[in-house]
Amino acid sequence: MSGENVIGALNEPVAPRLESTSSLSSLRYRHSISDQRLSSPAIFGGERAHHLSRRRPKRYMAQGPSSMPEGHPFPIDADLSWRRIRYRISLEEAAVHTRRGILQHVGEIPFVALIDALIERDQVKAAEHLAEIAVAASGENPRLIALRELLSPPKLLSHGPAVEQDRRFETEWLKAHREDYRGQWVAVSERGLVAHARTLGDLLAAVGTVRRLERPLIYRFD
Amino acid sequence: MLHLAGEVFTKGGSRFEDTLPEGGEGSAKIFVKVIPGDLPVTIFAQLDTGAPWSIFDPEIAHALGVLDTEGEHVRIATRLGDKEGKLVRIRVTLPADVGLGVSLGFEATVFVTTDWPIGRNFIGYCGFVQGIRIALDPQNNVFYFGSY
Numbered sequence A: 001m002s003g004e005n006v007i008g009a010l011n012e013p014v015a016p017r018l019e020s021t022s023s024l025s026s027l028r029y030r031h032s033i034s035d036q037r038l039s040s041p042a043i044f045g046g047e048r049a050h051h052l053s054r055r056r057p058k059r060y061m062a063q064g065p066s067s068m069p070e071g072h073p074f075p076i077d078a079d080l081s082w083r084r085i086r087y088r089i090s091l092e093e094a095a096v097h098t099r100r101g102i103l104q105h106v107g108e109i110p111f112v113a114l115i116d117a118l119i120e121r122d123q124v125k126a127a128e129h130l131a132e133i134a135v136a137a138s139g140e141n142p143r144l145i146a147l148r149e150l151l152s153p154p155k156l157l158s159h160g161p162a163v164e165q166d167r168r169f170e171t172e173w174l175k176a177h178r179e180d181y182r183g184q185w186v187a188v189s190e191r192g193l194v195a196h197a198r199t200l201g202d203l204l205a206a207v208g209t210v211r212r213l214e215r216p217l218i219y220r221f222d
Numbered sequence B: 001m002l003h004l005a006g007e008v009f010t011k012g013g014s015r016f017e018d019t020l021p022e023g024g025e026g027s028a029k030i031f032v033k034v035i036p037g038d039l040p041v042t043i044f045a046q047l048d049t050g051a052p053w054s055i056f057d058p059e060i061a062h063a064l065g066v067l068d069t070e071g072e073h074v075r076i077a078t079r080l081g082d083k084e085g086k087l088v089r090i091r092v093t094l095p096a097d098v099g100l101g102v103s104l105g106f107e108a109t110v111f112v113t114t115d116w117p118i119g120r121n122f123i124g125y126c127g128f129v130q131g132i133r134i135a136l137d138p139q140n141n142v143f144y145f146g147s148y
Helices: A003-010 A091-099 A111-120 A124-138 A142-150 A168-176 A200-210 B058-064
Strands: A032-034 A086-088 A155-160 A185-189 A192-197 A217-220 B002-004 B007-010 B012-015 B031-036 B043-047 B054-056 B072-078 B081-094 B103-112 B132-137 B142-147
Touching: A111 A124, A111 A142, A111 B072, A124 A142, A142 B072, A142 B081, A168 A185, A168 A217, A185 A200, A192 A200, A200 A217, A200 B058, A217 B043, B007 B132, B007 B142, B012 B031, B031 B058, B054 B058, B058 B103, B103 B142
Parallel strands: B054 B103
Antiparallel strands: A032 A086, A155 B103, A185 A192, A185 A217, B002 B007, B012 B142, B031 B043, B031 B081, B072 B081, B081 B103, B132 B142
16 A cells, blocks of 8 residues: 555545445445555455455345445445445544454554655644554554654643743843844843853753752843 | 633633744744743743644753654654654643743643754644643733643
């Protein structure tokens, strides 16, 4: 499966894209995978269960998705052209399918590279979804778990006391002295200059030794 | 503390600056106060909800110990072009000004790279703004924030 296919599939609009309105069963699926991808050996391990030549007869299709045999992941609508159908799979369904062994060769999918490609294209939401799927499919892969963590929303750690104050004095001081400290880091508090240094490391060392109880505002002049 | 439809919306606030001490910005921006990690200092970071990622300058990242350690290497598009670096998860505090509620400490995702101007820090959407509630009072330069 190529990166282009995955990127395209994850960025399909949520609404089902069917040429006909006769398939209620297809509404169950949210992520889009083309029939070409369904037959991809990379996803389904080369099994022929979904090949065009093995379609169910029409009389069977008419009974709806609830009558599908166990293990058949995708309901079929006989009135639709196979080549036009796009199936949609939710994250939960993807996990279920994984447990059923459909993604037998999931280890061959370069999830990390695909997620990186999505990030590079600013498709962060799709990357987040793929990371969820990848972790569900791959188990305890530490790198995928780390990626999922990085792509997740921030985690609240604590509420704390108010520790800041109006910094108008400091900003005015910085504006007044911007020519004096070109190329330097400057630490300023409500009492004026605390320290200045060429590197942040040196500045932090100076701040730590000068006034430990204050939290100065720091700024780096170009 | 702000309320929305009777519910608490934000619990803290701090005054923001709309220009840097050096100037140079074409128009007013929003520079909010941030405490990166456990550093004993406060920095200004530009709030940019249109940016996908938050970015801390390389010296801040080095001081936090995340620039030279292992991380997930990625390439992202920034206002300064495509940059290669790492996404890291670090503790960040949005400090409240005295009298404006409580500070908010959380673990956020930040992009760090050596290929970035020193002193330029940004707060972007993914891994940061997406998980907090914010409100602005532009007439009084107050940035309100809260958690879900």
